[in-house]
Amino acid sequence: MAADEGKMKIEKFDGADFGFWKMQIEDYLYQKKLYQPLSENKPEGMNDEDWTLLDRQALGVIRLTLSRNVAFNIAKEKTTAGLMAALSSMYEKPSASNKVHLMRRLFNLRMTEGASVAQHLNELNTVTTQLSSVGIEFDEEVRALILLSSLPESWNATVTAVSSSSGSNKLTFDDVRDLVLSEEIRRRESGESSTSSVLHTESRGRNSTRGNGRGRSNYRGRSKDRRSKSRNPNNSHSSKTVECWNCGKIGHYKNQCKSASKDHEAKAEANVTSTSGGDDALICSLESNEESWVLDSGASFHATSQKQFFERYVPGNLGKVYLGNDQPCAIIGKGVVKIKLNGSVWELKDVRHIPDLRKNLISVGQLASEGYTTIFHGDDWKISKGAMMVARGKKNGTLFMTAGGAVQLQLQQK
Structure with a gap:
């Protein structure tokens, strides 16, 4: 749930990702000219009544962006500076357990096959930013290597090419990020055409034993046993569901087909x-x-x-x-x-x-x-x-x- 503040939407802070929420709320307070109460120092020339009102306005804005379970923990705070200090003490302190939690998130972060690179970069940057807020910094080369290491198996050739291209020079995160984004665009474009797609490597698990027949089954079992059965021309279930690779009809395998052989390689398909x-x-x-x-x-x-x-x-x-x-x-x-x-x-x-x-x-x-x-x-x-x-x-x-x-x-x- 988000708190609507004019045209801006600030996600309610529920105890996770304090650094991002803090950045958002501070930016909003500066935009609305309510930033001065973030410090305890009253500006010169402002009377006490105006200062108290300004502080109360900023305090109210911050409270509206807190979830119920977080707001109850700081209900006793009566000033903006006191409220922010209390939240920082609870959620921003660089405790060992917090560092371990963030490092685990970073080490376990891996882009799934077919996922958006932009979304993966957002998740990676979120974790590294949180680690930075607790005093753990990564240089450009380490961030670049973390990104390459988090890519899925289908990107192995790209990872090898990028890693080898640096030579004795250090990789930079921005360069690797741009290369990965460009590669995603290239893959997306090539995937849109069935007659001019660029070559790529995919993983296809095959059973050690293959049936003598040649046909494509409409039945798609997940286990290897099921797949093995669907390849067996003597299996009654598979013979009813397979598609012959010679004539294209359902109900028999290629080696059982009575039609004349056709040159399937002439088809304009990959x-x-x-x-x-x-x-x-x-x-x-x-x-x-x-x-x-x-x-x-x-x-x-x-x-x-x-x-x-x-x-x-x-x-x-x-x-x-x-x-x-x-x-x-x-x-x-x-x-x-x-x-x-x-x-x-x-x-x-x-x-x-x-x-x-x-x-x-x-x-x-x-x-x-x-x-x-x-x-x-x-x-x-x-x-x-x-x-x-x-x-x-x-x-x-x-x-x-x-x-x-x-x-x-x-x-x-x-």
Whole structure:
């Protein structure tokens, strides 16, 4: 409940967040020219009667912003200065228990997946401000690190990129805050388009055993046992609720389908791929020039489907990925790819070869682990290593893409 004071609303103080309430009430008293009674010193030239009236007016305003349980504790106070001193003694004193309580709040503070960054920043700033009021201060770098540490798992690649970008310089809270807010905007924009969404990493838990059938069940159980049952083509419940990934009809799996096979990859919708050996999944869209490379802070690794791009290519069985229709696609090799960009050649290492992938991916997280710094600013991006700028480019729709293609090598026959 809020106390209405003209056009302003001051939340009633109920014993929590005294520092914020104190700031609000002092600002209001100054706006209404009732601030003088906050000190016990009567202004020169003011008679006792006027001073008593002014003090009583300020006292009444403060009382109206207190909840019932707080107001009873200070009912005996008859002056504004005495009332504020009593409240400070009860709620602002830097006791050890109060410090422990605030530190626990700070350590347990973590942004939930999909939550607003602005709201999370507000909660973080509230706790650090309260700690400051009891004598615990954090410098800029510590505040920046606290913010990065409080981000959820889906932000891991961003955290790695930001942490690596500082080099020997200290992080500042304002810079990290601005980067996180910009990343949220980029993610929101990319999520609005199903055909040009930027790559990102998500966690998808998979059972160790997979059913032989291929279909999407309309039944969504939470437990792994339920999910396992919904994948079993012999299960009577699942056979009635699954959707065939070949013909799209309900009631059977793909391996039971009698319709002709269709090329689902031609659909203009995002493909989802996940490594069979882990929980990472790469989400990519289908519309882009095959010579261009998409830059994203959530991609797990560099990847391309074009074998002719590779130099020092090493073939091998490096696992599988699964597309959105659960079709397995093999990672059949890796190597070095050289990209011609901005008049120079940039070398990407450990690029995976996935023939069925529809985009060329540059992983910001992998770049960070190799010592590169990636900066997104508005519609521009740039990558540097030390003092040398390696690459730069502009935003294309909702994708951060390179403007150049890979150097295609002419292999000599021995």
